[in-house]
């Protein structure tokens with residue numbers, strides 16, 4: 001399998017750590033990494049974007065200006081020049097065919113290896129018609145990739161970003177009220193991984209020998225129940241937290257009253273508990289003995305426990 005020229009699509013929250021780690025390994029593997037970003041992003045004067053572009057330049061990766069919303073024929077002519085494409089676009093323009101369009105262009109361009117943007121939960125166990133309608137397109141992409149053999153593919157299942165467990169918008173931990181609100185039940189589990197670990201492990205999986213192909217690789221920083229999360233929070237804060245439960249009925253009613261709410265869709269999926277966790281000892285990182293960040297370690301480092309505040 002040739003992995004000599006790799007195109008990474010996007011360099012956001014997930015893409016940057018992926019690129020950092022690919023770039024590091026690329027030097028040893030005689031591989032050139034190119035990052036596709038919109039022209040306006042590459043030339044942006046906005047502080048964060050400019051800092052990220054400077055970092056990419058310092059990493060020695062090539063920058064390629066293009067917009068993925070361009071017609072497919074333009075994407076095909078770009079993708080043709082690469083052995084492998086790693087998509088870190090996020091949901092891009094949302095539902096409505098963006099992920100499928102990218103996958104089709106990758107296949108038409110004859111790219112040898114594709115890592116689609118599927119860094120999330122187990123869409124197959126969750127199935128079609130779930131609360132999160134954009135998951136159906138992720139399943140369409142899987143069907144398309146499986147329907148052919150010319151392009152080898154790798155899907156990396158990561159669970160949720162670890163930070164989400166603690167972020168106020170997700171409604172699980174309320175530091176002011178001292179409440180841990182379980183989604184589904186106290187014994188419902190969730191697998192979480194930090195973007196930094198996803199970046200590290202994506203690069204490991206990319207360059208793994210023998211080459212990984214046509215596989216779904218499960219990774220994880222932690223698999224934790226909401227009851228265990230409550231214990232972690234009490235132990236780090238030294239304070240008592242009340243454990244409450246938003247059961248499936250409550251989560252369903254929440255969503256019914258606000259059916260387009262992206263976070264409520266996710267809360268409903270996580271409350272259901274199917275496809276959102278896997279046993280830690282089945283993960284690629286566990287089996288390879290690669291250390292990842294647990295929920296406790298993440299919280300210890302990123303939360304101001306003296307104020308008991310998420311920041």
Ligand SMILES: NC(=O)c1ccc[n+]([C@@H]2O[C@H](COP(=O)([O-])OP(=O)(O)OC[C@H]3O[C@@H](n4cnc5c(N)ncnc54)[C@H](OP(=O)(O)O)[C@@H]3O)[C@@H](O)[C@H]2O)c1
Pocket residue numbers: 009010011012013014015036037038041066067068069088089090091092093119120121158159160161164
């Ligand atoms: N498992 C999880 O829980 C999980 C996994 C992945 C992502 N997420 C969440 O989902 C959100 C997305 O994260 P992310 O890193 O995947 O995405 P992101 O931070 O939004 O980054 C997306 C990247 O793709 C680029 N991009 C988007 N549309 C493009 C287009 N049409 N043409 C060229 N480039 C384009 C963006 O460039 P611009 O700067 O030009 O927009 C950006 O570099 C984050 O809030 C993250 O927390 C969660």
